[in-house]
Amino acid sequence: MALNRRQFVQTAAAAGALAGAGTATAQEEPDYGGWFDDVSNFEGTVDSRGQDTVEITVGAEGNNGAFAFDPPAVMVSPGTEVVWSWNGEGGGHNVVSDGDGPLNSGDPVSEAGTTYSHTFESEGIYKYVCTPHKALGMKGAVVVRPGGSGGSGGGGDQPTGPPADPDYGGFFEGVSNFDGETADQTGQDSVEITVGAEGNNGAYAFDPPAVRVSPGTEVVWSWTGEGGGHNVVSDGDGPLNSGDPVSEAGTTYSHTFEETGIYKYVCTPHESLGMKGAVVVGAPPGSGGGGGGGGPSVEVSGPRWLFTGSIMAAFFMPLLYAAVSRRRKRQGPPSVTDEDGRAVVEAATETEPTTEIGHDEYDPWGTAALVAFYFVLIAVLWVFMYFVEFLGRVSVIG
Numbered sequence: 001m002a003l004n005r006r007q008f009v010q011t012a013a014a015a016g017a018l019a020g021a022g023t024a025t026a027q028e029e030p031d032y033g034g035w036f037d038d039v040s041n042f043e044g045t046v047d048s049r050g051q052d053t054v055e056i057t058v059g060a061e062g063n064n065g066a067f068a069f070d071p072p073a074v075m076v077s078p079g080t081e082v083v084w085s086w087n088g089e090g091g092g093h094n095v096v097s098d099g100d101g102p103l104n105s106g107d108p109v110s111e112a113g114t115t116y117s118h119t120f121e122s123e124g125i126y127k128y129v130c131t132p133h134k135a136l137g138m139k140g141a142v143v144v145r146p147g148g149s150g151g152s153g154g155g156g157d158q159p160t161g162p163p164a165d166p167d168y169g170g171f172f173e174g175v176s177n178f179d180g181e182t183a184d185q186t187g188q189d190s191v192e193i194t195v196g197a198e199g200n201n202g203a204y205a206f207d208p209p210a211v212r213v214s215p216g217t218e219v220v221w222s223w224t225g226e227g228g229g230h231n232v233v234s235d236g237d238g239p240l241n242s243g244d245p246v247s248e249a250g251t252t253y254s255h256t257f258e259e260t261g262i263y264k265y266v267c268t269p270h271e272s273l274g275m276k277g278a279v280v281v282g283a284p285p286g287s288g289g290g291g292g293g294g295g296p297s298v299e300v301s302g303p304r305w306l307f308t309g310s311i312m313a314a315f316f317m318p319l320l321y322a323a324v325s326r327r328r329k330r331q332g333p334p335s336v337t338d339e340d341g342r343a344v345v346e347a348a349t350e351t352e353p354t355t356e357i358g359h360d361e362y363d364p365w366g367t368a369a370l371v372a373f374y375f376v377l378i379a380v381l382w383v384f385m386y387f388v389e390f391l392g393r394v395s396v397i398g
Contacts, residue, residue: 030045035098035127041072044163053082053083058084058093059089062138062169066091069084069139074143076143076145085113091132092108097127098128098139101126101127103126125143125144171276172209175205176205177199177207182212182280185211191217194207195222195230195232196226210280213281216256221252228245230275232253232267238263240263260282261282263281
């Protein structure tokens with residue numbers, strides 16, 4: 001079935017509106033009804049769908065002390081086991097459903113290493129609290145939805161991690177070489193961190209101090225030999241411990257991070273000077289995870305004027321062509337004169353009758369208007385994607 005220009009424009013506009021509605025639905029953030037209004041470490045829902053087991057830290061830094069669940073809100077697939085793990089900070093904590101719900105870890109406990117787990121089979125939003133510290137904002141939620149996460153790494157089935165701007169809870173205050181940015185090293189098999197880099201009034205720094213990696217990445221700490229003896233030890237309960245401080249250049253220590261989360265560490269002899277670091281595991285929600293479902297990223301290289309000029313040329317060339325065609329149509333065929341300057345009218349040659357093809361007459365201004373409409377539609381879609389993807393910090397896929 002053939003479509004004329006008017007029908008085509010109407011169909012394209014309807015398809016664009018439908019695509020926009022589908023995008024907004026796909027990236028919808030759960031409605032918690034103000035549940036997290038007083039929770040200082042809540043920055044969005046961490047999409048961990050596709051994992052068999054998800055861990056939540058109990059007693060994480062937040063709400064003016066060690067009074068937080070980390071992550072406070074997590075999205076999992078039906079059948080996922082969620083494990084709450086106590087770090088021993090902030091006194092006694094427990095995990096109890098808010099209202100009628102399946103969660104109840106019992107009386108508050110403070111021992112590090114305590115765990116409580118529950119397997120969620122049914123879809124829904126499950127809110128919970130630490131009863132002794134609910135008034136301080138120690139609240140959480142588990143959202144159970146089918147589907148896969150944006151993922152990280154090349155496979156597209158790995159979980160996402162903490163938000164794009166992780167909440168370190170003041171951990172990096174006084175660290176001179178931390179500028180607020182977390183170095184993105186996701187997608188690499190191995191990442192190196194320098195021990196004894198310049199910073200904190202001497203060779204008392206890790207470089208980079210904060211780095212984000214994909215699950216399964218090996219992080220290698222490499223000593224420069226400057227600043228005396230250094231080591232790498234987890235801040236609180238954690239997997240990192242390089243042993244006694246050493247000063248020999250070329251010393252290395254490595255650890256492979258499998259679980260998403262934020263892993264803080266220090267150099268124990270120089271912690272008070274600001275020699276601290278953190279490893280963030282997992283791509284941020286909505287990033288596409290380096291190929292997990294958001295498609296490959298596109299970089300535009302070369303001079304900015306070349307890129308801008310190409311866009312402008314693509315837009316104005318149809319308009320220029322339409323103007324030239326219209327002018328030629330008005331001028332008609334060129335006239336022929338004799339030696340005295342008088343116009344000569346030539347007899348028209350007999351030609352075979354032509355067969356007209358049944359289609360709309362070419363309309364240069366209509367074509368130019370159609371091209372302009374496409375240009376405006378693309379610009380509107382790009383603006384929409386900017387506000388959703390970058391300002392909203394929510395995933396467009398999943």
